[in-house]
Amino acid sequence: MSIEASESTETRKKSVVTERVAEVVIRFAGDSGDGMQLTGGQLTNTSALLGNDLATLPDFPAEIRAPAGTLPGVSAFQVRIANYDIHTPGDAPDVLVAMNPAALKKSLEDLKANGILIVNTDEFKARNLKKAGYEVNPLEDHSLDGYRVYQVGLSTMTRRTLEDSPLDSRSRDRCKNFFALGMVYWLYSRPLDTTVRWLETKFAKKPDVARANIRVMKAGYNYCDITQAFQTRYEVEAAHLPAGTYRNVMGNAALSIGLVAASRRSGLPLFLGSYPITPASDILHELSRFKHFGVTTFQAEDEIAAICSAIGASYGGALAVTATSGPGLALKAEALGLAVMVELPLVVVNVQRGGPSTGLPTKTEQADLLQAMFGRNGECPIPIVSASSPADAFDAAMEACRIAIRYMVPVILLSDGYIANGSEPWRLPEIEDLPDLRLDFHTDGEDFMPYQRDEKTLARPWVVPGTPGLEHRVGGLEKDHLTGDVSYEAENHEKMIHLRAEKVARVADSIPDVEVDGDARGDLLVLGWGSTLGAITGAVNVARQEGLRVSRAHLRHLNPFPKNLGDVLGAFDKVLVPEMNLGQLAFILRAKYLVDVISFSKVQGKPFFRSDILNKIKELEGGIDVH
Amino acid sequence: MSTETPTLTKKDFQSDQEVRWCPGCGDYAILSALQTVLPQLGLPKEKFVVISGIGCSSRIPYYVDTYGFHSIHGRAPGLATGLKLARPDLQVWIATGDGDAMSIGGNHLIQILRRNVGVKILLFNNRIYGLTKGQYSPTSEIGKRTKSSPYGSLDNPFNPLALALGSGATFVARSVDIYLKHLRETLHRAAEHEGTAFIEIYQNCNIFNDHAFSYMTAKDLRDDQTLYLEHGEPLVFGKEKDRGIRLVGTELEVVRFGDGLSAEDCLTWDEAAANPTLAFMMAQMAPPEMPTPIGVLRAVEAPAYHQQVVEQIEDEVEARGPGRLQDLLYSGELWKVGEDGAVSTVDPHTA
Numbered sequence: 001m002s003i004e005a006s007e008s009t010e011t012r013k014k015s016v017v018t019e020r021v022a023e024v025v026i027r028f029a030g031d032s033g034d035g036m037q038l039t040g041g042q043l044t045n046t047s048a049l050l051g052n053d054l055a056t057l058p059d060f061p062a063e064i065r066a067p068a069g070t071l072p073g074v075s076a077f078q079v080r081i082a083n084y085d086i087h088t089p090g091d092a093p094d095v096l097v098a099m100n101p102a103a104l105k106k107s108l109e110d111l112k113a114n115g116i117l118i119v120n121t122d123e124f125k126a127r128n129l130k131k132a133g134y135e136v137n138p139l140e141d142h143s144l145d146g147y148r149v150y151q152v153g154l155s156t157m158t159r160r161t162l163e164d165s166p167l168d169s170r171s172r173d174r175c176k177n178f179f180a181l182g183m184v185y186w187l188y189s190r191p192l193d194t195t196v197r198w199l200e201t202k203f204a205k206k207p208d209v210a211r212a213n214i215r216v217m218k219a220g221y222n223y224c225d226i227t228q229a230f231q232t233r234y235e236v237e238a239a240h241l242p243a244g245t246y247r248n249v250m251g252n253a254a255l256s257i258g259l260v261a262a263s264r265r266s267g268l269p270l271f272l273g274s275y276p277i278t279p280a281s282d283i284l285h286e287l288s289r290f291k292h293f294g295v296t297t298f299q300a301e302d303e304i305a306a307i308c309s310a311i312g313a314s315y316g317g318a319l320a321v322t323a324t325s326g327p328g329l330a331l332k333a334e335a336l337g338l339a340v341m342v343e344l345p346l347v348v349v350n351v352q353r354g355g356p357s358t359g360l361p362t363k364t365e366q367a368d369l370l371q372a373m374f375g376r377n378g379e380c381p382i383p384i385v386s387a388s389s390p391a392d393a394f395d396a397a398m399e400a401c402r403i404a405i406r407y408m409v410p411v412i413l414l415s416d417g418y419i420a421n422g423s424e425p426w427r428l429p430e431i432e433d434l435p436d437l438r439l440d441f442h443t444d445g446e447d448f449m450p451y452q453r454d455e456k457t458l459a460r461p462w463v464v465p466g467t468p469g470l471e472h473r474v475g476g477l478e479k480d481h482l483t484g485d486v487s488y489e490a491e492n493h494e495k496m497i498h499l500r501a502e503k504v505a506r507v508a509d510s511i512p513d514v515e516v517d518g519d520a521r522g523d524l525l526v527l528g529w530g531s532t533l534g535a536i537t538g539a540v541n542v543a544r545q546e547g548l549r550v551s552r553a554h555l556r557h558l559n560p561f562p563k564n565l566g567d568v569l570g571a572f573d574k575v576l577v578p579e580m581n582l583g584q585l586a587f588i589l590r591a592k593y594l595v596d597v598i599s600f601s602k603v604q605g606k607p608f609f610r611s612d613i614l615n616k617i618k619e620l621e622g623g624i625d626v627h
Numbered sequence: 628m629s630t631e632t633p634t635l636t637k638k639d640f641q642s643d644q645e646v647r648w649c650p651g652c653g654d655y656a657i658l659s660a661l662q663t664v665l666p667q668l669g670l671p672k673e674k675f676v677v678i679s680g681i682g683c684s685s686r687i688p689y690y691v692d693t694y695g696f697h698s699i700h701g702r703a704p705g706l707a708t709g710l711k712l713a714r715p716d717l718q719v720w721i722a723t724g725d726g727d728a729m730s731i732g733g734n735h736l737i738q739i740l741r742r743n744v745g746v747k748i749l750l751f752n753n754r755i756y757g758l759t760k761g762q763y764s765p766t767s768e769i770g771k772r773t774k775s776s777p778y779g780s781l782d783n784p785f786n787p788l789a790l791a792l793g794s795g796a797t798f799v800a801r802s803v804d805i806y807l808k809h810l811r812e813t814l815h816r817a818a819e820h821e822g823t824a825f826i827e828i829y830q831n832c833n834i835f836n837d838h839a840f841s842y843m844t845a846k847d848l849r850d851d852q853t854l855y856l857e858h859g860e861p862l863v864f865g866k867e868k869d870r871g872i873r874l875v876g877t878e879l880e881v882v883r884f885g886d887g888l889s890a891e892d893c894l895t896w897d898e899a900a901a902n903p904t905l906a907f908m909m910a911q912m913a914p915p916e917m918p919t920p921i922g923v924l925r926a927v928e929a930p931a932y933h934q935q936v937v938e939q940i941e942d943e944v945e946a947r948g949p950g951r952l953q954d955l956l957y958s959g960e961l962w963k964v965g966e967d968g969a970v971s972t973v974d975p976h977t978a
Binding site: 313314 | 973
């Protein structure tokens with residue numbers, strides 16, 4: 001440790017026991033102005049650099065600043081830190097830091113029995129207790145007896161630490177989250193230097209702010225050291241992750257980088273036309289910073305103009321993307337039909353959130369699958385790709401771009417709020433291992449027909465305006481199957497309906513089979529898509545440890561499905577499909593394969609817990625063969 | 628690329644598609660004017676793109692033998708903006724109607740105008756919905772009896788020029804389908820403008836709203852009802868050039884020459900005035916008390932959006948160097964896990 005945190009107390013420290021644990025789940029909860037996301041992010045980064053495996057779950061209100069001290073204003077950040085390969089941010093926290101009564105009230109039910117509870121006693125005043133709906137102060141009525149409670153005057157200590165700081169008292173008080181962070185760093189034997197470095201860089205132009213936060217963090221660390229408040233400290237050793245170079249990444253960032261990577265690997269300039277919408281806006285923010293990569297971002301006047309600008313850019317030869325969430329996808333439906341009709345490449349990112357309508361803007365859900373699949377007029381098939389974790393969003397974005405430009409088709413890429421704002425360590429790929437997406441525009445005027453197709457992919461040629469001799473017109477009216485001229489002819493229309501469907505079906509020729517983890521046939525397969533990957537993997541692993549034979553598979557491609565999916569479904573007596581919706585994938589599987597899959601729903605705006613799925617597995621397999 | 632531009636003619640811009648407007652439709656004249664002007668602009672024909680929405684006017688891309696895109700209702704400005712940002716080398720024209728531009732696409736119209744994207748917009752204003760067979764439009768006069776307003780429409784109409792000026796448009800003009808020479812000249816002016824060029828074209832729908840503009844286009848009324856705006860010239864009109872427009876207080880009024888009044892008492896038209904107030908007043912002039920102005924109401928220079936977007940990217944590339952994918956991936960706090968599981972931090976610059 002490079003920070004002189006506790007040298008002077010070396011002798012006293014001996015009575016503290018250090019215990020090694022395989023993992024810990026820590027949740028910071030406070031007011032939305034308390035900096036909980038930032039605090040959690042720092043613990044995440046510090047732990048990443050120690051080599052831990054990680055998963056995070058931010059949970060913040062839709063309002064920017066809900067009234068202070070109220071339940072709707074609570075913002076929380078949960079991180080799970082482990083010495084082994086983990087898949088979810090954990091079902092229940094081992095440690096809860098509650099900055100005020102409302103935060104305590106909202107998170108306490110999740111805290112493990114006998115878990116560590118650090119509360120900021122300064123905020124437990126009558127007014128705040130009332131705001132949180134407490135009749136009696138929970139610190140005084142023994143309602144917390146089942147937890148290891150540490151009552152700390154975080155605000156008082158912070159003020160005391162900063163008595164001689166040049167900051168005003170409001171700014172001083174804002175540092176109190178770093179006192180809590182310092183305490184957690186001590187408790188879990190984390191070094192302070194990663195956060196010190198971050199503060200110094202972040203507040204390079206406000207050194208007083210950097211200094212104050214660093215002092216308060218060290219004070220929190222030393223407080224634990226000196227007072228011996230905790231009898232036990234913990235260590236979480238590095239996880240045995242595969243060799244490679246890593247960074248921590250959030251889903252929207254990984255997705256954005258994936259789009260830039262696809263641009264570079266295809267040689268097409270990236271164009272993003274987008275309208276701000278939670279939880280997709282960060283894609284617009286990220287990409288707008290990448291101008292030196294030749295990225296054009298256009299903040300359109302609405303969702304419709306956003307997708308239309310992307311179609312226009314695609315027509316001009318750009319790798320065109322629009323990013324949105326469910327309500328935005330609904331608005332884009334007509335233009336998506338146009339993209340299907342004119343057969344131009346386009347990637348539509350839908351970072352799903354709780355619906356319908358405005359729904360739960362900051363919460364996660366997977367309930368737009370059927371919208372992506374069917375939500376347009378006419379026979380209007382579109383390939384659908386989904387991301388299953390924050391780092392995976394990089395690969396999913398590249399795959400969506402690959403399908404779009406190879407098949408000349410709009411592609412919907414499904415992510416969700418959990419992936420978008422969650423983070424995990426990302427093992428960085430080597431650039432040369434990334435897919436080669438290079439292509440040439442069609443420039444040959446010989447026998448040119450705008451809708452003459454590639455025999456294999458059925459893609460029509462991509463001819464960009466400015467190409468001499470190939471002037472032609474496209475549009476939303478039905479096309480002649482070769483010339484692309486407007487055609488109202490009955491048989492041609494039916495032929496085109498089939499061609500557009502067949503083109504999308506043929507995407508299956510270029511995607512890998514779905515892989516089954518575990519026995520290739522047997523009694524139970526747990527099949528998922530999207531961000532349920534972590535909870536399903538965790539649950540299946542535990543079930544196996546407990547002697548159950550359970551297989552698992554996860555879908556990247558939702559339209560078309562991998563070619564072997566029917567066989568895989570047929571190889572199991574039962575197929576369990578957990579989804580954060582009322583069974584949308586299950587609906588499609590039943591329709592397409594006539595398989596009676598078992599739908600398992602959770603639609604609470606929250607990801608599945610591992611235990612939810614484990615219990616369901618046990619319920620299904622309880623009666624059979626347990627070794 | 629060759630710098631020689633082959634000599635093009637109107638014929639080069641006529642596609643092989645059969646034109647399917649009703650006989651006698653004003654759209655024919657506008658199509659003809661466009662096909663006449665495009666070859667005179669010194670660009671090879673593959674550099675032109677005509678984009679449209681939905682409606683009778685929006686069929687025009689099929690008939691012009693350049694690149695063309697017949698999109699969806701009201702959304703041509705979105706497509707055109709995306710295309711112009713991706714391909715500033717192209718000359719992009721939008722063909723739209725009063726319903727397409729001012730009803731379903733109203734928001735997109737004002738947005739493209741305020742941004743000043745380098746696109747030419749031809750608004751075919753026939754004050755009626757033609758393709759859906761005769762409902763009142765956002766430019767129909769109050770009291771219009773149509774299939775959807777048998778007792779007369781109650782909607783106050785838009786004034787397209789005033790809307791364009793209010794949106795901050797940098798080029799605003801009006802012409803008339805049958806004023807062939809004037810229409811061609813106006814299209815020329817629009818083609819030369821760097822930012823968004825907006826032209827309202829009065830267009831007769833002889834099926835559903837015939838004679839909508841006869842009050843000014845009829846041969847015997849034309850000279851007395853039309854005011855031709857010419858930059859730097861006094862606002863004079865009438866068959867005998869015996870009338871003009873002057874500013875009194877905050878009102879425009881018609882003056883008859885004689886009794887000491889002459890062209891010298893009239894306003895001198897300044898299309899480049901920084902303040903759009905007079906242009907706005909001009910846009911409000913309406914019959915029967917006032918003649919209808921045609922020509923360029925406003926033509927001012929302002930940075931074009933697409934150029935600024937390109938410049939921002941160029942400036943960043945110059946300032947930071949062209950982005951390297953390696954740097955983008957290997958950025959932030961990095962750490963390395965060795966084959967033996969050992970963890971070490973990595974300096975992004977050496978990754």
